[in-house]
Amino acid sequence: xxxxxxxxxxxxxxxxxxxxxxxxxxxxxxxxxxxxxxxxxxxxxxxxxxxxxxxxxxxxxxxxxxxxxxxxxxxxxxxxxxxxxxxxxxxxxxxxxxxxxxxxxxxxxxxxxxxxxxxxxxxxxxxxxxxxxxxxxxxxxxxxxxxxxxxxxxxxxxxxxxxxxxxxxxxxxxxxxxxxxxxxxxxxxxxxxxxxxxxxxxxxxxxxxxxxxxxxxxxxxxxxxxxxxxxxxxxxxxxxxxxxxxxxxxxxxxxxxx
Amino acid sequence: xxxxxxxxxxxxxxxxxxxxxxxxxxxxxxxxxxxxxxxxxxxxxxxxxxxxxxxxxxxxxxxxxxxxxxxxxxxxxxxxxxxxxxxxxxxxxxxxxxxxxxxxxxxxxxxxxxxxxxxxxxxxxxxxxxxxxxxxxxxxxxxxxxxxxxxxxxxxxxxxxxxxxxxxxxxxxxxxxxxxxxxxxxxxxxxxxxxxxxxxxxxxxxxxxxxxxxxxxxxxxxxxxxxxxxxxxxxxxxxxxxxxxxxxxxxxxxxxxxxxxxxxxxxxxxxxxxxxxxxxxxxxxxxxxxxxxxxxxxxxxxxxxxxxxxxxxxxxxx
Ligand SMILES: Cc1cc2nc3c(=O)[nH]c(=O)nc-3n(C[C@H](O)[C@H](O)[C@H](O)COP(=O)(O)OP(=O)(O)OC[C@H]3O[C@@H](n4cnc5c(N)ncnc54)[C@H](O)[C@@H]3O)c2cc1C
Ligand SMILES: Nc1ncnc2c1ncn2[C@@H]1O[C@H](COP(=O)(O)O)[C@@H](O)[C@H]1O
Numbered sequence: 001x002x003x004x005x006x007x008x009x010x011x012x013x014x015x016x017x018x019x020x021x022x023x024x025x026x027x028x029x030x031x032x033x034x035x036x037x038x039x040x041x042x043x044x045x046x047x048x049x050x051x052x053x054x055x056x057x058x059x060x061x062x063x064x065x066x067x068x069x070x071x072x073x074x075x076x077x078x079x080x081x082x083x084x085x086x087x088x089x090x091x092x093x094x095x096x097x098x099x100x101x102x103x104x105x106x107x108x109x110x111x112x113x114x115x116x117x118x119x120x121x122x123x124x125x126x127x128x129x130x131x132x133x134x135x136x137x138x139x140x141x142x143x144x145x146x147x148x149x150x151x152x153x154x155x156x157x158x159x160x161x162x163x164x165x166x167x168x169x170x171x172x173x174x175x176x177x178x179x180x181x182x183x184x185x186x187x188x189x190x191x192x193x194x195x196x197x198x199x200x201x202x203x204x205x206x207x208x209x210x211x212x213x214x215x216x217x218x219x220x221x222x223x224x225x226x227x228x229x230x231x232x233x234x235x236x237x238x239x240x241x242x243x244x245x246x247x248x249x250x251x252x253x254x255x256x257x258x
Numbered sequence: 259x260x261x262x263x264x265x266x267x268x269x270x271x272x273x274x275x276x277x278x279x280x281x282x283x284x285x286x287x288x289x290x291x292x293x294x295x296x297x298x299x300x301x302x303x304x305x306x307x308x309x310x311x312x313x314x315x316x317x318x319x320x321x322x323x324x325x326x327x328x329x330x331x332x333x334x335x336x337x338x339x340x341x342x343x344x345x346x347x348x349x350x351x352x353x354x355x356x357x358x359x360x361x362x363x364x365x366x367x368x369x370x371x372x373x374x375x376x377x378x379x380x381x382x383x384x385x386x387x388x389x390x391x392x393x394x395x396x397x398x399x400x401x402x403x404x405x406x407x408x409x410x411x412x413x414x415x416x417x418x419x420x421x422x423x424x425x426x427x428x429x430x431x432x433x434x435x436x437x438x439x440x441x442x443x444x445x446x447x448x449x450x451x452x453x454x455x456x457x458x459x460x461x462x463x464x465x466x467x468x469x470x471x472x473x474x475x476x477x478x479x480x481x482x483x484x485x486x487x488x489x490x491x492x493x494x495x496x497x498x499x500x501x502x503x504x505x506x507x508x509x510x511x512x513x514x515x516x517x518x519x520x521x522x523x524x525x526x527x528x529x530x531x532x533x534x535x536x537x538x539x540x541x542x543x544x545x546x547x548x549x550x551x552x553x554x555x556x557x558x559x560x561x562x563x564x565x566x567x568x569x570x571x572x573x574x575x576x
Binding site for chain 2: 013014017019024026093094095098120121123124125126127128129130131132133134136137138139140141142144154157158159160161162163164165166167168169172177178179180219220221222223224225226227228229234235236237238239240244245246247248249251252253255257258
């Protein structure tokens with residue numbers, strides 16, 4: 001079974017995220033990392049490969065530095081990676097990102113395409129639905145438990161009303177929840193081996209995409225202004241040095257909350 | 259302004275408040291507005307039409323299950339037929355997938371997580387808190403159609419005013435849209451006291467480390483006379499019941515005191531508890547987003563702090 005996993009290279013959690021003051025695009029020049037909930041999608045793909053054989057391909061659209069995140073996925077056990085990177089693709093919105101990823105996925109024709117729960121910078125938790133529509137494949141999102149059979153997938157997912165179980169014939173698109181599994185850490189052997197795994201880097205031209213289908217030109221939304229939210233006054237911060245419990249009690253007592 | 263369509267969601271015949279809130283907001287913005295009810299009975303469509311706008315309704319059996327892809331087909335047909343320029347949704351598990359699928363289908367722009375909408379020189383502009391709510395941006399659309407997904411719980415519905423027209427419409431459906439099939443629904447009944455009425459809530463997340471550690475939250479909640487709540491991550495993992503979940507797909511609560519233990523503070527959790535009086539967060543990661551909106555942020559280990567906290571509060575009470 002061939003499984004593709006769409007992953008994103010996002011600003012590191014410790015980095016101060018900021019918008020470029022003129023373009024209002026996210027400043028991606030700082031430290032980056034593999035989006036945390038995409039680890040769950042990679043882990044699930046590796047388990048599917050263990051059970052069914054085949055290969056795991058990780059795919060991303062991002063800056064050249066996104067290669068670091070792909071290498072982490074390879075170190076976890078993915079077989080090969082595809083990075084689409086192009087100056088003309090910077091600032092892609094949902095629609096433009098969809099056009100690029102769908103093009104790669106059409107070429108790869110995986111049996112199953114997995115997505116993570118949400119990107120920590122965009123936090124749309126929507127990209128899979130646009131990609132599935134473009135690929136004309138069935139979709140199951142927010143999946144907390146996944147069962148894969150040779151020709152079908154069945155996922156259980158939470159909604160506002162309880163849990164739904166949905167089944168679909170392969171090829172299909174599935175987005176997993178962060179509770180689906182506990183991602184493995186790359187082993188030393190995995191880290192060493194990652195370097196020699198196939199790592200394809202593609203431009204928009206390599207994918208025969210027009211400049212008008214990606215980046216700003218391919219986007220149908222734009223940020224027109226940005227302002228920081230009003231600071232919330234009266235926040236208190238404690239670093240536990242062994243006395244945090246006492247300090248919490250004092251804080252609550254002062255406010256008559258305990 | 260040209261027609262704005264609002265996706266009105268329903269569950270077991272009940273119209274969803276969030277989508278009625280978006281319908282009310284669209285009407286307040288002015289111009290021609292209509293609701294869209296898919297896969298529901300005549301009665302449900304008629305009920306939706308009492309909120310101040312006409313309603314387009316399609317009850318094709320392809321729309322019987324609450325799955326997104328056939329809904330994309332129906333909305334594509336309706337946008338094509340009516341020339342609608344804007345389609346708005348209230349965020350839900352179903353609506354998010356419909357909105358994004360429709361964006362791809364129509365080659366349209368999608369802005370999500372909107373917390374307000376306004377007209378500027380006749381153009382629609384949305385407000386969106388971004389980067390974990392650390393900045394607020396104004397978002398716009400290039401061309402039409404425009405698709406907008408409004409953050410859960412943003413607009414309160416107006417009172418029903420009286421009946422407007424229900425306009426039935428027909429749609430064709432793509433083969434791939436019916437390939438995903440709903441095979442089971444489980445509705446978990448809540449047991450025990452409702453967290454919505456609790457004055458104090460002690461909530462646990464994945465930072466508790468294991469299901470058994472919820473006993474730490476339970477002991478603290480008991481001491482404070484409160485209830486225990488949970489994040490989706492731990493509910494999905496089976497550590498705690500769905501009935502105790504707070505957030506977008508769980509309950510919305512506003513206790514006097516909310517103590518978040520080992521919870522990162524994802525937006526989808528925040529929307530269910532941000533109106534709490536005082537928020538105390540205990541998390542070992544100083545960069546956890548929850549510290550951006552907690553009144554008291556404690557950087558530390560829940561396994562160390564919770565037992566001590568309970569003990570000290572018990573001693574005070576005694
Ligand atoms: C459509 C949709 C709907 C959703 N609906 C909901 C919803 O209704 N409710 C909800 O909660 N979520 C919801 N989510 C999921 C949400 O995005 C997050 O994934 C989830 O809230 C994370 O749960 P968590 O904080 O328990 O886990 P994590 O994000 O994994 O956070 C665990 C935290 O614990 C900390 N920690 C670890 N060990 C310790 C320790 N020993 N002591 C102290 N701290 C520790 C870590 O630093 C981390 O910050 C939804 C997501 C989507 C896409
Ligand atoms: N640029 C990208 N390249 C590849 N996959 C992505 C990209 N952005 C987002 N994804 C995938 O889509 C999921 C949802 O992202 P989002 O809709 O941005 O929250 C992520 O968890 C990833 O699996």
